Amino acid sequence: MRVVSGIQPTGSLHLGNYLGAIRNWVAMQDSLEEGAECLFFLADLHAISMPHNPAELHAATLEMTAALVACGIDPARSILFNQAQVPAHSELQWLLNGTARMGWLNRMTQFKDKSGKNREGASVALFTYPVLQAADVLLYQATHVPVGEDQKQHLELARDVAQKFNNDFGNGEEIFTLPEPIIPPGAARIMSLRDGTKKMSKSDPSDMSRINLSDDIETISKKVKKAKTDPEPLPSEEAGLEDRAEARNLVTIFATLSGKSVPDVLAEYGGQGFGQFKPALADLMVESLRPIVTKFVELKQDREALDAILARGALKAREIGVPTLDAAYNALGLVRGR
Ligand code: ATP
Numbered sequence: 001m002r003v004v005s006g007i008q009p010t011g012s013l014h015l016g017n018y019l020g021a022i023r024n025w026v027a028m029q030d031s032l033e034e035g036a037e038c039l040f041f042l043a044d045l046h047a048i049s050m051p052h053n054p055a056e057l058h059a060a061t062l063e064m065t066a067a068l069v070a071c072g073i074d075p076a077r078s079i080l081f082n083q084a085q086v087p088a089h090s091e092l093q094w095l096l097n098g099t100a101r102m103g104w105l106n107r108m109t110q111f112k113d114k115s116g117k118n119r120e121g122a123s124v125a126l127f128t129y130p131v132l133q134a135a136d137v138l139l140y141q142a143t144h145v146p147v148g149e150d151q152k153q154h155l156e157l158a159r160d161v162a163q164k165f166n167n168d169f170g171n172g173e174e175i176f177t178l179p180e181p182i183i184p185p186g187a188a189r190i191m192s193l194r195d196g197t198k199k200m201s202k203s204d205p206s207d208m209s210r211i212n213l214s215d216d217i218e219t220i221s222k223k224v225k226k227a228k229t230d231p232e233p234l235p236s237e238e239a240g241l242e243d244r245a246e247a248r249n250l251v252t253i254f255a256t257l258s259g260k261s262v263p264d265v266l267a268e269y270g271g272q273g274f275g276q277f278k279p280a281l282a283d284l285m286v287e288s289l290r291p292i293v294t295k296f297v298e299l300k301q302d303r304e305a306l307d308a309i310l311a312r313g314a315l316k317a318r319e320i321g322v323p324t325l326d327a328a329y330n331a332l333g334l335v336r337g338r
């Protein structure tokens, strides 16, 4: 079993990323059987598909590395690296560009969403983004790829690319493994603190809409206190949360952080107003995030340690990826010396 997943270093990690994705990465890392491997990478090459500020991308890549380690990704057990230090990602993408079809990419909804009305002005990288994503996982013969709902379509494309390449150039051999998606069962979808119908997001212009892993205790308390709610007390039963998106979100966060079920949380807090529930939630957040924040603050100042983690991860990633890259070059008939 080989698990491969990535995250774009744009902005800083928030509670939604942690509860929806990173916590599951850590659980996977911690539950792997002998011989299984996890590769987690910072998708810095993907980040240049949108207009970006180079200094910010540089800082965010290092900061996100510190955040992942603080969350529990252990560079001694998992392979943690950034794409830019493993040239095989870009090389394999070019090779796969020969196999991916325009029609397949034209169907990708992320390109339509992210390019919006300005299709002609979008970067070519934004269009071919899913091919780089295919290279990211096929390079390592990934068997399992944890993905959110939003990324399922891209993984499907990676499987199509792998299958066509194997058929067209494999000569009866499987050059690439077809990866399976894992949609983690316990993954919570965390919504914005300002609007319970929108997901918590790095790119939301309002910082009050999210809890960042870099927020201090006072900021967390302030954001929870100011979170949008309705005037009703909490219901005692889950059905009472219907049509109350903000209340549901705060209860979901409480349940996820405390490891309790939503009905258990409501059994405890049903009938109470937000004046009582919010301070309890803020305390729980601070208590849950404190060890992560402490480690994050310490590590993000240690540039040498971060460089070393990424360099070591990239070295291991290259070792695993290069035989597959070589096999792809050979299968295509490209001459590379002997
Ligand atoms: P952006 O606004 O730049 O798209 P984002 O906040 O959506 O940023 P991503 O880098 O796109 O974050 O996603 C990283 C991972 O976190 C993905 O696995 C994604 O499914 C997960 N994730 C993002 N937002 C949430 C959320 N609000 N709740 C649960 N999981 C989330």
Ligand code: MG
Pocket (backbone or CB within 6 Å): none
């Ligand atoms: Mg996103």
